[in-house]
Amino acid sequence: MRFRILGPLNVTGIDHSVSLGGINQRAALGYLLLHANNVVATSRLLQALWGEDPPPTARKILQNAISSLRRTLVDRESGDRSKLLVTHAPGYVLRADPATIDSCEFKELAWKGQAALTAGEWDEADCHLRKALALWKGPALADLVEDGYAWPELTALQNARFGVLENRMEAALAVGRHFEIIGELEAVVSTDPLRERLCRQLMLALYRSGRQADALSVYRRTRAALVERLGLDPGPELRRLERAILDHDPSLLPGDGAAVRLATPPAAVPETAGPDEDASRSAAPPEPQRSETARALRAAPPPPCGLEEYKRVTAVFVHVDTSGTSVPPEVLNRLLERAHSAVRERVRLYGGRTHERLGPVTLALFGIAQTQEDDALRAIRMAVEMAGYSDQGVRLRVAVAGGEALVLGAHEAAAGGEPVSVTGRFLETGLTLLFDTRPGVVRVCDDTREACAEHFDFVTADTAASGHDVTVSLRPQLASRTDLPFVQRNRELKQLEWWVEEVRRSRRPHLVTVLGVAGIGKSRLMHEFRRGITERAGVRCLIGCNRKLGLKEPYTALAGVVRAYAGITDDDSALQQDRKLDAAVTGLVGSGPISAQLADTLRSLVAPGRSTRHGLHRPESLKAVFAAWRRFVEELAAREPLVILLEDLNRVDDVLLKFIGDLTENVGSLPLLVVVTARPELVNRPSYWAGGQRNATTMSLEPLPLSGIDTLLRSLLGAAPGRCTAELRASLADRSGGNPLFAIEYANMMGCRTGGSTGAAPVSGVPAQNFEDRPMVPFLVHNIISARLDTLPQPEKSLLCEASLFGSPFYEKELAALSGRDPGEIQECLEFLERREFLRRSRLGPELGSVEYEFVHELVGKVAYSRLPHALRAEKHSRAAEWLAGQPNRPLTLLVHHCRQAVHHIRKAALPAEEISARVCGILIDAGQRAGQRDTTAAHYCYRTALEFCSPGDPQWHLLLRRRQQEAKSPA
Ligand SMILES: Nc1ncnc2c1ncn2[C@@H]1O[C@H](COP(=O)(O)OP(=O)(O)OP(=O)(O)O)[C@@H](O)[C@H]1O
Ligand SMILES: [Mg+2]
Incomplete structure (x- = not known):
């Protein structure tokens, strides 16, 4: 039936x-x-x-x-x-x-479609989602609805249908089928204009089909419908899309078209000054002689931010060396293709991007789309693996070089497209190293070696080009340093211990999420917690970590739990692993068919390469694996109270996230405590993280107080007498912002490391120096912050970079002047950045409605600023100066600072400096004239600074000299 x-x-x-x-x-x-x-x-x-x-x-x-x-x-x-x-x-x-039942079939197909979508398997997703939608023959229970039945379950079903439709459109957009879906989208949007996601998709499809005007008219219709029916404005995402369409934001383009379309310059959007800004302008003293340059500047749209940015990138060059084989060309061709596809596959697995191939050389890049703190480590690890490649005499020589790159189109890369261009001196270095090395050897540049010295062994290369050869692949573990005293987290530890007692007493499962930024001490807390449990009788604790410095294998945490229980180690042979797993499972459920089935399914987690039956990429298999893992956990918890620690959950995919989020809801009445750690990005994932569950708690790890960091530093610097001064510790503690990892890295950078139980060598042999001598940001700290920046959506990220021009504190209004964005949008972005802990409100500003913001930490501003190309910095600084010139209440020193920075950066960009110099001169002359009426010292300061940017040949030179002399003579 x-x-x-x-x-x-x-x-x-x-x-x-x-x-x-x-x-x-x-x-x-x-x-x-x-x-x-x-x-x-x-x-x-x-x-x-x-x-x-x-x-x-x-x-x-x-x-x-x-x-x-x-x-x-x-x-x-x-x-x-x-x-x-x-x-x-x-x-x-x-x-x-x-x-x-068709509705059950629909849900199953919808789930499969969602899973495939999450995995980026667009065609598979499209196939499942199409089948799911084809099951619908009208509104759910249409005849009963006609008879007046309006059950909430029907609305939920109808919403699920829309959800599937939206997912299908998403899949179609991802593979560039925007033309095909316009008709269908137009039909649904015209009958249901309140569904914002579908409207967004239609706008995007129209825009990508070259119908910008139609895309904008969809926005207007949707907005009118929302206002008329609900009295609401469109949500932020829809508003942002409208703005992006107006801006011709390249991030709207599908990946493959990016290179071509990017060449089109962004459309000039009429600048709209905020009402406050106009008011303050009219309040400024009337100035008859506003310079032409300044007027021209106001008329021009602000330059876009974020198309081009500086990033730390690691490049891996792979040369397929065929000199060791004498096969005919046809066979050689096959061998070459095989080698290149092996390289591509490894690059993908290690989270890099194959950027270009030129004959026998492939260039792979790490850190283009989304910076990760371990980009260089993964690049070397992959390189070491590739160096071992050998196929009928074909071998690979590999070189790794990293450094600062100017990347154009990183945002496209993040959306799956190609970056338009990557430029950096390190690319040249990499090529030189490549042809100086031998097949089977990995040659690494100095900078990369320095950044990774703790994780690999290197020997200095004895060939013509400089560089180092990697001799040992990755050390087993990038562990928290447990040799340092554990400070200031006793309250959190006690809370976790309380939950252990609670689940043991109530026999009800519970989920605790420990959230905190990188390096704040989540793993260290887990270490101490676990140590406490191990000492306590009658509670078992198993830990699973997600990918750290390794392959993109999403299920390593689940595997880790099974391995920990079965006692499986990396050193075990395949046979030993199988035996241990079988023994563990039999010990739990006895021997018999269920035991064999359970062990077989779990094997696909423990040894993913060896299980053929349960490929983890297939949704059905994954479901079976999850079910087996849950059964395993249930069996364990039924025996004795069980604590499961799962680390770094922000690294897992949505499918696993949902499974873990639902775990404690789905295991019945058992003494099970699941503790997961994650970076704060987790809560912004578009999935279902434990939200609203009764048996879930979240704990946030805040920065350590300065006294805690001081204790850490005392312990770290203790072996370096004479250098462990209170001033030095205070300076390091301040820079660390309460982050223990940052404190450790700063101390390492100073060369003060005492060595620890990890046995790692000093980071780079940097001689001890005064902190002020090396005011750089440590490599790892820079990368961690940079990686956090890349988790932001493009509009928020570029606004943060623009805010970094002002330093801390800054006002919304300043930003509005700089970016030319709508004040409402700026406010939304700032609030978002505050929620994501990049910024905080320092206080209310001097005018009604103005708010003063500051960076949560100086380092965030510093890294954000480092992303901006010099030419853009010059342009933005001159714009900031121009705006400040109209703000009589803001300090003159600030205006002068922006003028100087503008000229400094245009020179750094090696671009002609005349235009910017003339601009800032004009701004300073204007400011000097205004100040001269009431403050001759200020006027003198302006003219004197303007002279810095003028040369005797410039028309303004003599005028400036005269003015400076006049103001200097006049009584103050
Ligand atoms: N309370 C603490 N007392 C002493 N040392 C600490 C403390 N918290 C963290 N540390 C040290 O700081 C370093 C970073 O901490 P940890 O590895 O726990 O960070 P994390 O929050 O897990 O970061 P990630 O998000 O990268 O996993 C480690 O070496 C750790 O030992
Ligand atoms: Mg950790």
Whole structure:
């Protein structure tokens, strides 16, 4: 028998349609099908059929309807009547195979589609989602809806349908099929204009099809509908898309078209000055001689921020060396292709991007789209693996070089497209090293070696080009330094210990999420917590870590838990691993078919390469693996209280995230505590993280107080007498911003490291120096912050970079002047950045409605600033100066600072400096003239500074000299 509710209610047997009788019968069946295989209480059914006020005979009518249904729903196969519709206190249950109900089939396909979408398998996603949508033959239970039934379950089903449609459109957009979906999108959007995601997709599809005006008119129609029907404005994402379309933001383009379309310059958007700004301008003293340059500057749109940025990138050059083989060209061609595809596959697995291939050389880049703190480490690790490649005499020589690159189009790369260009001196270095090395050897540049000295062994190369050869691949673990005293986290430790007791007492599972930025001490806290548990009798604790410095394997945390229980180590052979796993599983569930099945499924986690049956990339297999893992955990927790620690959850995919988030809800009544650690990005993921669950708690790790950092530093610097001064410690503690990792890295950079239980060598052998002598940001710290910046959406990231021009503190209004964005949008972005802990409000500003912001830490501003190309900095600084010139209340020193920076950076960019110099001169002359009326010292200061940017040949030179002399003579 097959049940259809995605359309009019319809039941069919093997070869016939089942007649369902009157309205009560149909409604009862429809409602039971919505809850198939779940008991529906009679009271609920009565309410569903008759609402709050059922007739006195309702119960009787319902019983009759159920009896008639039982007669109708005869299971043809078995001939059994009672089998499908069963009485079960306190009501009824309709028992049917989910495969026979179209809504269940729909949910299954929707889940598969979502999983494939998350995995980036667009075609597979499209196939599942299409099938899911094809099951719909009209609104759910259309005939009952027509008769006035309006159950919330129907709305939920309808929403799920829209969700699937949106996902399908997402998949189509991702593969560049925007043309195809416009008609379908237009049809749904015209009947349901309030669904903002579909509107967004339609706007994007139209824009990508070259129909910008139509895309904007969809926005206007949606906005009008929202205002008219709900009294609401469009959400921030829709507003941002409109702005991006107006700006011709290149991030809107599909990946493959990026290079071509980027050449189109961004459209000039009329500058809209905020009302406050206009008011302050009119309040400024009237100035008859505003310079031409300044006027021209105001008329021009602000330059876009974020198309081009500086990033630390690591490049891996791979040369396929065929000199060791003498096969015919045809065979050689095959060998070459095989080698290149092996390289591409490794690059992908290690999270890099294959950028270019030129004959036998492939260039792979790490850190282009999304910077990660371990980019260089993954690059070397991959290089070491590739160096071992050998195929019928074909071998690889590999060189790794890293450094600062100017990247154009990183945002496109993040969206899956190609970066338009990557430029950096290190590319040249890499090529030189490549041809100086031998096949099978990895040659690394000085900078990369310095950055990774703790994790690999290097020997200085003895060939012509400089560089170092890697001799040892990655050390086993990048562990928290547990040799340092554990400071200031006793409260959090006590809370976790309390939860252990609580789950043990109540036998109810609980999930604790420990959130904190990189290096704040999540892993160290876990280490101490685990040590405490190990010392306590009767509680088992298993830990699983997600990828750290390694391959992109999303399920390593789950595997880690199984491995920890079974005692499997990396040194075990395949046979030993299998034996240990089998023994562990048999010990848990006894021997028999279930044990074999469980062990076999878990093997695909523990040894993903060896299991053929359960490929983790297939949604069905993944479901089986998750179910096996949950069973494993349930068996363990049934024996003794169990604590599972899962580290770095921000690194896992949405499918696993959902599974772990739901785990404690789905395991029944067991003494199980799941503690997960994650960076704050986790809460912004578009998935379902433990939100609103009763048995879930979140704990945020705040920066350590300065006294805690001081204790750490004392311990770190203790072995370097004479250098461990209170001033030095205070300076380091201040720079660390309460982050223990940053404090350790600063101390390392100073060369003060004492060595520890990890046995690592001093980071780079940097001689001890005064801190002021090396005011750089340590490599790892820079990369951690840079990686955090890359987790931001483009509009927020570019605004943060612009804010960094002002330093701390700054005002919204300043930013509005600099970026030319709408004040409302700026406010939204700033609030977002505050929530994501990049900025904080320092206080209310001097004017009504103005707010003063500061960077949560000086380092964030510093790294954000380092992303801006020099030419852009010059332009933005001159713009900031121009705006400040109209703000009589802001210090003159600030204006002068921006003028100087503008000229400094245009010179750094090696661009002609005349235009910017003339601009800032004009700004300073204007400011000097205004100040001269009331403050001659200030005027003198302006003219004197302007002279710095003028040469005797410039028309303004003599005027400036005269003015300077006049102001100097006038009484102050
Ligand atoms: N409370 C503390 N007392 C002493 N040392 C600490 C403390 N917290 C962290 N550390 C040290 O600081 C370094 C970074 O900490 P940890 O590895 O725990 O950071 P994390 O939050 O796990 O970062 P990530 O997000 O990168 O995993 C480690 O060497 C750790 O030992
Ligand atoms: Mg950690």
